[in-house]
Amino acid sequence: MNPVTFDIIHVDTRTQARAGILHTPHGDVATPVFMPVGTQATVKTVSPAELEEVGASIILSNTYHLFLRPGPEVVAAVGGLHHFMGWSHPILTDSGGFQVFSLGHLRRLDEDGAIFKSHIDGQLHRFTPERAVEIQEKLGADLIMAFDECAPPQADFSYARTAMERTHRWAERCRASHSRSDQALFGIVQGGVYEDLRRLSARTLTSMDFPGYGIGGLAVGEPKELTWAMLEVVNDNLPPNKPRYLMGVGAPEDLLDGVARGVDMFDCVLPTRIARNGALFTKAGRLNIRNTSNTLDARPIEEDCRCYTCQHFSRAYLRHLFKAEEILGLRLMSIHNLYFLLDLMQRARQAIIQGSFTAFRTEFGAGYRASDPVVQAQNKARWLARIRGGPKHLNMQ
Amino acid sequence: MNPVTFDIIHVDTRTQARAGILHTPHGDVATPVFMPVGTQATVKTVSPAELEEVGASIILSNTYHLFLRPGPEVVAAVGGLHHFMGWSHPILTDSGGFQVFSLGHLRRLDEDGAIFKSHIDGQLHRFTPERAVEIQEKLGADLIMAFDECAPPQADFSYARTAMERTHRWAERCRASHSRSDQALFGIVQGGVYEDLRRLSARTLTSMDFPGYGIGGLAVGEPKELTWAMLEVVNDNLPPNKPRYLMGVGAPEDLLDGVARGVDMFDCVLPTRIARNGALFTKAGRLNIRNTSNTLDARPIEEDCRCYTCQHFSRAYLRHLFKAEEILGLRLMSIHNLYFLLDLMQRARQAIIQGSFTAFRTEFGAGYRASDPVVQAQNKARWLARIRGGPKHLNMQ
Numbered sequence: 001m002n003p004v005t006f007d008i009i010h011v012d013t014r015t016q017a018r019a020g021i022l023h024t025p026h027g028d029v030a031t032p033v034f035m036p037v038g039t040q041a042t043v044k045t046v047s048p049a050e051l052e053e054v055g056a057s058i059i060l061s062n063t064y065h066l067f068l069r070p071g072p073e074v075v076a077a078v079g080g081l082h083h084f085m086g087w088s089h090p091i092l093t094d095s096g097g098f099q100v101f102s103l104g105h106l107r108r109l110d111e112d113g114a115i116f117k118s119h120i121d122g123q124l125h126r127f128t129p130e131r132a133v134e135i136q137e138k139l140g141a142d143l144i145m146a147f148d149e150c151a152p153p154q155a156d157f158s159y160a161r162t163a164m165e166r167t168h169r170w171a172e173r174c175r176a177s178h179s180r181s182d183q184a185l186f187g188i189v190q191g192g193v194y195e196d197l198r199r200l201s202a203r204t205l206t207s208m209d210f211p212g213y214g215i216g217g218l219a220v221g222e223p224k225e226l227t228w229a230m231l232e233v234v235n236d237n238l239p240p241n242k243p244r245y246l247m248g249v250g251a252p253e254d255l256l257d258g259v260a261r262g263v264d265m266f267d268c269v270l271p272t273r274i275a276r277n278g279a280l281f282t283k284a285g286r287l288n289i290r291n292t293s294n295t296l297d298a299r300p301i302e303e304d305c306r307c308y309t310c311q312h313f314s315r316a317y318l319r320h321l322f323k324a325e326e327i328l329g330l331r332l333m334s335i336h337n338l339y340f341l342l343d344l345m346q347r348a349r350q351a352i353i354q355g356s357f358t359a360f361r362t363e364f365g366a367g368y369r370a371s372d373p374v375v376q377a378q379n380k381a382r383w384l385a386r387i388r389g390g391p392k393h394l395n396m397q
Numbered sequence: 398m399n400p401v402t403f404d405i406i407h408v409d410t411r412t413q414a415r416a417g418i419l420h421t422p423h424g425d426v427a428t429p430v431f432m433p434v435g436t437q438a439t440v441k442t443v444s445p446a447e448l449e450e451v452g453a454s455i456i457l458s459n460t461y462h463l464f465l466r467p468g469p470e471v472v473a474a475v476g477g478l479h480h481f482m483g484w485s486h487p488i489l490t491d492s493g494g495f496q497v498f499s500l501g502h503l504r505r506l507d508e509d510g511a512i513f514k515s516h517i518d519g520q521l522h523r524f525t526p527e528r529a530v531e532i533q534e535k536l537g538a539d540l541i542m543a544f545d546e547c548a549p550p551q552a553d554f555s556y557a558r559t560a561m562e563r564t565h566r567w568a569e570r571c572r573a574s575h576s577r578s579d580q581a582l583f584g585i586v587q588g589g590v591y592e593d594l595r596r597l598s599a600r601t602l603t604s605m606d607f608p609g610y611g612i613g614g615l616a617v618g619e620p621k622e623l624t625w626a627m628l629e630v631v632n633d634n635l636p637p638n639k640p641r642y643l644m645g646v647g648a649p650e651d652l653l654d655g656v657a658r659g660v661d662m663f664d665c666v667l668p669t670r671i672a673r674n675g676a677l678f679t680k681a682g683r684l685n686i687r688n689t690s691n692t693l694d695a696r697p698i699e700e701d702c703r704c705y706t707c708q709h710f711s712r713a714y715l716r717h718l719f720k721a722e723e724i725l726g727l728r729l730m731s732i733h734n735l736y737f738l739l740d741l742m743q744r745a746r747q748a749i750i751q752g753s754f755t756a757f758r759t760e761f762g763a764g765y766r767a768s769d770p771v772v773q774a775q776n777k778a779r780w781l782a783r784i785r786g787g788p789k790h791l792n793m794q
Contacts, residue, residue, distance in 0.1 A: 040721045041714070047725060048709070070692070070717040077693045078713045086709040295467070298475045312445070312483040316475045317438070320467040324437045327724055328444060 002211050004143060004184035006031075006243045006264075010353045015361075016235060016262035019352040022243055024090040024142040025182045026082060027057070031243065032259045032349060034250065034341045035060045035092060035267040040069065041085040044272050045331040046338065048086045053308060054335055055342035058090040058142075060267040063135055064099035067125070068118050072138035080140030092143035092267070095132045095174075097188070098216065098247070101150045109149065111166065129173035137180045145214055146174040148188040153222040160192030168204050175208065186245065188214040193226045193384070195233050202237035212243040215263075219249045223379040228257060235262040252281060252344055253368035256361045259348055271337035276330045278322050281340040284367045287315075289333065294319040307339035308332075399608050401540060401581030403428075403640045403661075407750045412758075413632060413659035416749040419640055421487040421539040422579045423479060424454070428640065429656045429746060431647065431738045432457045432489060432664040437466065438482040441669050442728040443735065445483045450705060451732055452739040455487040455539075457664040460532055461496035464522070465515050469535035477537030489540035489664070492529045492571075494585070495613065495644070498547045506546065508563065526570035534577045542611055543571040545585040550619040551784050557589030565601050572605065583642065585611040590623045590781070592630050599634035609640040612660075616646045620776040625654060632659040649678060649741055650765035653758045656745055668734035673727045675719050678737040681764045684712075686730065691716040704736035705729075 003025050010019040022029040036043045036051060038061045043051060051059065061081060066072065078084045081091055100107050100114050107116035113128030132147035147170050151163040167190045178185045187210040191197030205213060215234050218227045231246065238244055243264045249255065250268020258266060271281070278289040282302050289301075300310035301318070309318070309332040321329025344364070351360035400422050407416040419426040433440045433448060435458045440448055448456065458478060463469065475481045478488055497504055497511050504513035510525030529544035544567050548560040564587045575582045584607040588594030602610060612631050615624045628643065635641055640661045646652065647665020655663060668678070675686040679699050686698075697707035698715070706715070706729040718726025741761070748757035 040717075040723055042718060042723050042725045045724045047705075047728070049705070069721050070713070074693060074713060074717070078695045078711050084711070084714050084717075086714070296471060296474045308444075308446070314475050314481070316467070316471060317481050317483070320437075320471070320481075321439060324466050326437055326439045327442045327727065328439045330724065331444070331728075 002184060003182050004211050006212065006241065008241065012260075012352050012357045013355065014358045015260040017259045017348075017352045017357050018262060018264065019349045020243070020264055022058075022090075022264070024058075024184075026088060026090045026142050029058045029090055030346075030349060031264040032255075032345055032352075033058060033265055034255060034345045035265060036272065036338055036342075037062075037267055037269045038085065038087075039269070040065050041075070041081065043334075043338075044276070045327070045334045046272075050308070050331075050335055051087070051338075052089075054339040055346060056089075056338065058092060058265075059087060060092045060094065061085075061139070061141065062096070062099060063093050063132060063139065064096035066093075066139060067096065067135050068120055072135045076138045076140070082140065090143070091141040092245075092265075093136050093139050093141040093145065094247070095136065095145040095147040095188075096127055097132070097145075097148040098150050100127055111169075113147070129170040130177040133174050133177045133185070137178070137183065140180075141183065143184050143186060143212070144178075146171040146185060146187050146210075148190055148214075148216055150217045150220070151190065151192050153193065153217075153220045155192050157192075157194055157197070160190075160194055160197055164190045164192070164197050164201050168201070171205060171208060171210075175210075184211040186210055186212040186214050186243075188216040188247070189234050189238070190217045191230070191234075192217060193222050193230060195230070198230050198233045199237050202234045206237065206239050210242070212245065213238050214245045214247050216247050218246065219254070223376070223383050224254075225376040225380040226383060228261065229380070231258065231261050231263070250341065251368075252341060253365065255341065255345065256348060256364060259345075259352075260357070260361060271341050272334045275333035275337045278333065280333055281337050282367065283364070289315065289319050289322050289329075291319075301336050302340075305336065305339065306343075307336050309336040309339075399581060400579050401608050403609065403638065405638065409657075409749050409754045410752065411755050412657040414656045414745075414749045414754050415659060415661065416746045417640070417661055419455075419487075419661070421455075421581075423485060423487045423539050426454045426487055427743075427746060428661040429652075429742055429749075430455060430662055431652060431742045432662060433669065433735055433739075434459075434664055434666045435482065435484075436666070437462050438472070438478065440731075440735075441673070442724070442731045443669075445485075447705070447728075447732055448484065448735075449486075451736040452743060453486075453735065455489060455662075456484060457489045457491065458482075458536070458538065459493070459496060460490050460529060460536065461493035463490075463536060464493065464532050465517055469532045473535045473537070479537065487540070488538040489642075489662075490533050490536050490538040490542065491644070492533065492542040492544040492585075493524055494529070494542075494545040495547050497524055508566075510544070526567040527574040530571050530574045530582070534575070534580065537577075538580065540581050540583060540609070541575075543568045543582060543584050543607075545587060545611075545613055547614045547617070548587065548589050550590065550614075550617045552589050553784055554589070554591055554594070557587075557591055557594055561587045561589070561594050561598050565598070568602060568605060568607075572607070581608040583607055583609040583611050583640075585613040585644070586631050586635070587614050588627070588631075589614060590619050590627060590784070592627070595627050595630045596634050599631045603634065603636050607639070609642065610635050611642045611644050613644050615643065616651070620773070620780050621651075622773040622777040623780060625658065626777070628655065628658050628660070647738065648765075649738065650762065652738065652742065653745060653761060656742075656749075657754070657758060668738050669731045672730035672734045675730065677730055678734050679764065680761070686712065686716050686719050688716075698733050699737075702733065702736065703740075704733050706733040706736075 642662035
């Protein structure tokens with residue numbers, strides 16, 4: 001019996017959007033869902049109680065960061081990640097793959113895994129597929145991810161293929177070493193910006209029959225048009241009845257574009273990170289709280305927003321807190337941005353169920369316009385031409 | 398009709414401790430009370446909802462800081478300080494006197510008031526008694542304070558007397574210029590560490606018939622024994638039926654020592670400031686969360702504490718947040734320290750009403766022992782001998 005199962009309760013007729021329920025050992029998650037990111041076992045600036053208040057039903061935490069600090073042994077000794085961070089609902093941990101590959105010159109990889117230097121103290125560590133699974137078992141999330149190699153967006157075909165093939169072998173090794181019966185292990189689709197690779201990766205992982213699939217290596221710098229083209233190929237080749245998780249995507253317009261292409265799960269640091277820089281989501285687009293126009297503005301960020309921040313505080317107060325470098329301001333703005341995305345996803349789900357998703361998406365899009373189709377096509381062509389040769393420094397294998 | 402009135406409901410038989418109720422335009426405050434400090438219109442790291450949760454019934458904010466940023470006009474435009482910061486309960490603003498005099502060489506004073514340089518941008522500003530009242534009227538707190546001159550603890554008799562006399566004249570000017578009928582203006586007793594001056598100051602201000610009295614210039618560096626000796630002289634000479642506010646005192650043991658001498662109100666940044674350095678109040682004394690002994694400690698800060706932090710999180714988690722420099726840690730620790738002090742005051746009040754205050758104080762004192770009486774007497778004598786001549790740099794008049 002799989003500890004995590006997925007029910008699709010409605011599929012949109014005009015797009016690939018679907019509404020579902022993900023059943024986990026720590027409760028059900030209504031999909032499509034956005035997962036706030038708690039990198040170091042805390043979603044920055046907000047408490048678990050506030051996460052519940054903004055409507056979060058599942059959060060993500062980072063294996064790489066928790067491995068370095070406080071260490072999986074500490075988390076396990078205190079009763080596992082849920083208990084450690086006071087979050088009794090579902091948790092997903094990534095495998096650390098993306099963070100390790102983001103370290104650039106601080107890491108070295110081979111068939112067995114990756115050696116890397118800690119960004120904190122420079123100490124050397126080794127991650128292998130087996131080790132990534134072992135750490136995630138100690139952390140104890142409901143959903144864990146296979147250790148993968150995330151090729152950079154400008155990787156040439158050969159590099160992307162090699163990384164993808166290794167990702168497949170590592171996925172097998174992760175599955176073989178995974179033993180906790182109360183966790184589901186997801187495979188991760190790779191393949192860069194190459195349709196053939198993306199198709200092959202989706203099919204290969206499907207044949208391994210994971211309970212769910214991460215889609216990695218997208219939205220990492222390539223033009224948006226390529227992201228969506230790759231996503232379409234992948235989702236056409238993944239089993240329709242399994243959850244699909246587009247990793248690292250969190251801009252409002254991107255969430256709806258992903259949902260329309262059949263994605264069920266998303267995560268991103270964007271809402272909390274930009275909040276700490278004073279940028280706030282509104283239906284009319286982003287608002288910068290630092291602007292002088294907010295100095296005397298007694299209105300909330302958004303008039304009809306039901307988040308704690310908008311229910312109690314003015315733009316003038318938030319601007320004051322930001323200018324005075326008061327920590328409360330970072331939290332109040334993070335709460336608003338999280339609420340905005342989680343509310344957006346809940347309303348998108350409702351629209352899917354009611355058969356009005358396309359209208360909902362069009363209406364929402366007014367504040368977040370997609371770029372011109374002609375410009376999109378040019379961007380895509382220019383990018384593909386540029387990487388055809390493949391930059392020299394990427395030929396590592 | 399005075400907007401703020403005070404009812405004493407019980408006086409302890411063995412000490413001067415008393416339990417009362419302060420009635421204000423924004424609600425009643427049970428005394429003795431500790432007021433958390435919201436320097437810049439926010440009690441650092443915590444929200445108004447959390448202030449209510451930890452049991453705060455009145456908070457303090459700083460005229461000097463709000464004058465500089467965001468400015469009284471901004472606060473007034475957004476509906477006054479209560480509305481601006483989302484706190485619907487009573488607020489007290491200090492007059493800015495203490496902050497201005499703390500600026501040292503950045504300020505210059507004369508009979509009319511003080512000129513000072515902003516600590517933010519170096520701009521020159523002028524505070525007078527009238528201006529301090531005007532700003533506080535714009536901010537709109539329930540309780541406001543007269544503009545006073547706070548002499549340094551090592552001031553000689555002559556300096557302390559001059560400062561005290563000026564404080565009395567300024568108190569009169571504040572009263573004459575104060576016009577808001579929904580605010581109560583408190584006078585401030587000064588007089589350094591000199592019994593004669595303290596007695597004179599208390600009597601002079603009593604004759605001006607303020608609705609309440611701040612006791613300033615104590616606990617600013619002088620030995621504890623002098624603080625309490627001065628406090629006793631002052632309280633013997635203030636009207637028994639008016640609230641007494643010992644400014645800037647907030648260590649647990651000091652609160653009980655102050656209550657025992659008839660103080661009704663306290664404020665201090667201590668609980669939130671030390672929390673941000675990882676120091677936590679417990680009944681057994683202070684706990685430093687950074688200690689390695691907390692790494693694997695699954696216990697809360699205090700087993701029987703009912704604050705949000707202790708109900709949900711372990712020492713191990715708090716230590717992790719502190720080491721990882723996560724903002725949530727600063728908040729969770731601030732919440733505990735505030736709860737600890739507010740709970741202490743509520744229990745002290747209950748003990749006063751039940752006639753068990755002395756027993757309560759003795760029992761609590763186990764974790765916070767007072768120093769040896771002989772050492773105390775020596776400290777006091779040494780300090781008084783040192784300042785008899787008066788340090789040269791203080792002879793400013």
